[in-house]
Amino acid sequence: MSDAWIYGDRGSDTSARLLAELGFSPHRVAANGTLRPPEGESKSPALALILASGLEHPSCAELCARLAADEDLGEVPVLVALGSGALADGLGVAEGHELLVEPFTAEELQARIARARRAVNGIDHDDMVRVGSLEMNLATYQVAIDGRPVDFTYMEYELLKFLVTHPRRVFSREALLNRVWGYDYYGGARTVDVHVRRVRAKLGSEHAARIKTVRSVGYRWEGT
Amino acid sequence: MNGHRQFVLRTVEERGVKFIRLWFIDVLGLLKSISIPVSELDSALEEGVGLDGSSLEGASRLREHDVIAHPDPRTFQVLPWRPDSLVARMFCDVRQPDGEPFGGDSRAALRRVLDHASGLGYTMQVGCEVEFFIFGPLGKNGSKPQTLDDGAYFDLTPLDVGSDFRRRTIEYLEQMGIPVKASHHEVAPSQHEIQLAHTDALSMADAVSTFRIAVKEAAHELSAYATFMPKPLEDHPGSGMHLHISLFEGDRNAFHDTEPDVPLSPLGRSFLAGVLAHACELSAVTNQWINSYRRLATGFEAPANVSWTRRGASALVRVPSRRPGRADGTRFELRSPDPACNPYLVLALILASGLRGIERGYELQAESVDDAAEGRRLPLDLREATDLFEASELVRETLGDRLVDAYVANKRRETEDERRTVTEFDRSRYLRLL
Numbered sequence: 001m002s003d004a005w006i007y008g009d010r011g012s013d014t015s016a017r018l019l020a021e022l023g024f025s026p027h028r029v030a031a032n033g034t035l036r037p038p039e040g041e042s043k044s045p046a047l048a049l050i051l052a053s054g055l056e057h058p059s060c061a062e063l064c065a066r067l068a069a070d071e072d073l074g075e076v077p078v079l080v081a082l083g084s085g086a087l088a089d090g091l092g093v094a095e096g097h098e099l100l101v102e103p104f105t106a107e108e109l110q111a112r113i114a115r116a117r118r119a120v121n122g123i124d125h126d127d128m129v130r131v132g133s134l135e136m137n138l139a140t141y142q143v144a145i146d147g148r149p150v151d152f153t154y155m156e157y158e159l160l161k162f163l164v165t166h167p168r169r170v171f172s173r174e175a176l177l178n179r180v181w182g183y184d185y186y187g188g189a190r191t192v193d194v195h196v197r198r199v200r201a202k203l204g205s206e207h208a209a210r211i212k213t214v215r216s217v218g219y220r221w222e223g224t
Numbered sequence: 225m226n227g228h229r230q231f232v233l234r235t236v237e238e239r240g241v242k243f244i245r246l247w248f249i250d251v252l253g254l255l256k257s258i259s260i261p262v263s264e265l266d267s268a269l270e271e272g273v274g275l276d277g278s279s280l281e282g283a284s285r286l287r288e289h290d291v292i293a294h295p296d297p298r299t300f301q302v303l304p305w306r307p308d309s310l311v312a313r314m315f316c317d318v319r320q321p322d323g324e325p326f327g328g329d330s331r332a333a334l335r336r337v338l339d340h341a342s343g344l345g346y347t348m349q350v351g352c353e354v355e356f357f358i359f360g361p362l363g364k365n366g367s368k369p370q371t372l373d374d375g376a377y378f379d380l381t382p383l384d385v386g387s388d389f390r391r392r393t394i395e396y397l398e399q400m401g402i403p404v405k406a407s408h409h410e411v412a413p414s415q416h417e418i419q420l421a422h423t424d425a426l427s428m429a430d431a432v433s434t435f436r437i438a439v440k441e442a443a444h445e446l447s448a449y450a451t452f453m454p455k456p457l458e459d460h461p462g463s464g465m466h467l468h469i470s471l472f473e474g475d476r477n478a479f480h481d482t483e484p485d486v487p488l489s490p491l492g493r494s495f496l497a498g499v500l501a502h503a504c505e506l507s508a509v510t511n512q513w514i515n516s517y518r519r520l521a522t523g524f525e526a527p528a529n530v531s532w533t534r535r536g537a538s539a540l541v542r543v544p545s546r547r548p549g550r551a552d553g554t555r556f557e558l559r560s561p562d563p564a565c566n567p568y569l570v571l572a573l574i575l576a577s578g579l580r581g582i583e584r585g586y587e588l589q590a591e592s593v594d595d596a597a598e599g600r601r602l603p604l605d606l607r608e609a610t611d612l613f614e615a616s617e618l619v620r621e622t623l624g625d626r627l628v629d630a631y632v633a634n635k636r637r638e639t640e641d642e643r644r645t646v647t648e649f650d651r652s653r654y655l656r657l658l
Contacts, residue, residue, distance in 0.1 A: 140234050141230075141234050141235055142238050142239070150399075151239070151302035151304075152401075153401055154228045154231040154232070154300065158227070194421070194422070194423045194424070194427070198401040198402075200403075201398040
């Protein structure tokens with residue numbers, strides 16, 4: 001189950017309950033300025049929800065800036081929930097990837113989460129990532145181009161998924177090894193090059209060029 | 225490993241795969257397969273599939289032995305041919321019932337050497353040029369094959385009717401994650417070469433195994449027959465499988481020397497010295513069939529002596545000239561192997577020889593300047609090669625007794641079978657004369 005981290009120290013459990021209804025595993029993060037929940041097992045959650053009306057130190061803007069700068073949390077979709085009167089004073093309105101005004105329903109939360117995920121890593125509400133004629137279904141591990149299935153091996157799929165859901169950022173071979181492989185392999189850092197070549201070959205001419213080689217740095221996905 | 229299994233199970237379900245072929249490798253490098261229905265997949269991934277271990281021992285089986293084939297979900301791949309009924313494959317690691325690797329599994333032997341290298345901080349990268357022939361449908365056993373064209377080196381259509389075939393093969397290979405660097409018509413009629421892009425040694429050995437079946441499938445679809453037999457036509461060059469070898473320490477090519485005119489680093493020279501020192505012991509795997517020695521016997525740039533060069537075309541090893549700024553490309557090319565070898569054993573032994581060269585600080589012999597026959601002579605036939613292989617301490621240490629004994633038994637049997645055979649050569653030379 002995907003984790004959702006909740007920032008803000010009000011007693012209300014409504015947002016946690018709604019997240020649980022949507023299939024997330026909610027974890028509350030203490031309001032003392034830490035970025036991670038005490039029991040946090042995963043390195044990064046599927047999303048972060050900031051309850052802005054209860055926040056003073058740090059402010060919502062500070063918190064968002066720190067999340068964005070964090071190595072593991074930089075690409076987590078951030079939703080900011082404002083109290084009903086907060087729109088007028090404008091605080092927190094420009095923060096995060098998506099905005100909610102309390103009270104909100106599970107349906108609205110779901111729609112906002114989908115929009116935030118789409119904004120950050122191109123993942124649609126149905127777990128689909130679409131780039132031109134390329135479709136990746138993250139729920140079923142299937143990739144199709146022009147509606148025709150393309151068969152990847154697991155590691156090829158994982159590499160493509162990582163690049164596609166982290167568009168426009170350059171990743172070094174080392175970073176890709178750590179974040180995509182993260183276990184024993186025989187190829188050393190060259191493994192990344194070899195897999196990129198395989199993925200490009202399977203993607204075909206229209207999409208292969210979206211994986212840009214950044215000379216003496218690494219690779220970057222262009223397209224979403 | 226959970227992610228891998230989830231991926232395999234979901235893909236099978238989503239794509240409507242009907243059967244899974246579990247591939248394993250016998251001692252001769254021939255691909256063996258058991259097919260399981262999708263309903264058995266979960267338990268195959270969990271517990272493996274039982275089989276008789278002597279099925280890995282080629283034509284000369286030592287004894288029955290229960291082993292378990294464990295599919296490696298990292299190698300799961302839907303097969304691109306016959307798209308009407310979807311079939312996928314996984315390579316298997318073969319283990320004993322107690323979970324220990326099975327001594328007769330070539331893949332396990334290669335893994336062992338790779339683990340050793342990786343403990344020393346090294347990974348070997350391998351590129352590969354595979355030559356082969358495609359002929360018309362085969363006639364009765366032993367008859368001469370029909371060539372399909374009179375094309376020649378790098379010829380283009382319309383002479384080269386094989387280009388359709390090559391295009392289809394390359395599509396298959398790319399769909400299976402085996403990137404192709406280049407392909408062209410080779411020197412002999414009906415002969416082709418496809419170059420596989422470099423990768424780690426285990427992936428390359430798997431790729432060569434996959435390659436051979438993909439090529440045969442593509443030929444079959446065009447009513448032709450593809451063969452990796454090293455020397456099918458007397459008057460034309462045989463098929464080789466040149467291997468491009470380099471060694472990396474992390475990100476850095478350990479063969480590369482910063483001095484512009486030095487072809488290999490000191491470590492690279494020791495590695496190559498190791499490969500050359502053991503080349504004769506390795507002949508029985510780089511050239512494992514009686515027919516392999518007919519390719520080596522007739523020149524056409526096939527190597528006959530243990531030598532290395534930067535320029536010549538027929539030395540055992542060529543060290544390609546470096547392109548400026550391309551440190552990653554520093555490598556040597558071993559020219560003896562043929563495409564009918566067991567790539568797992570060949571790569572395991574090349575790496576083991578090279579590592580020994582490094583560990584013991586072997587000195588590299590002088591470069592051979594022209595194509596003169598310098599250096600020790602390579603074994604002339606399979607019998608001589610098998611004797612050297614069997615007696616080699618490096619071979620036994622690397623592959624283990626079970627593999628070596630099974631291999632030698634197969635090779636002894638092959639040479640004995642040939643010794644008893646009255647051939648075309650006997651009849652044409654002796655029937656009238658004597």
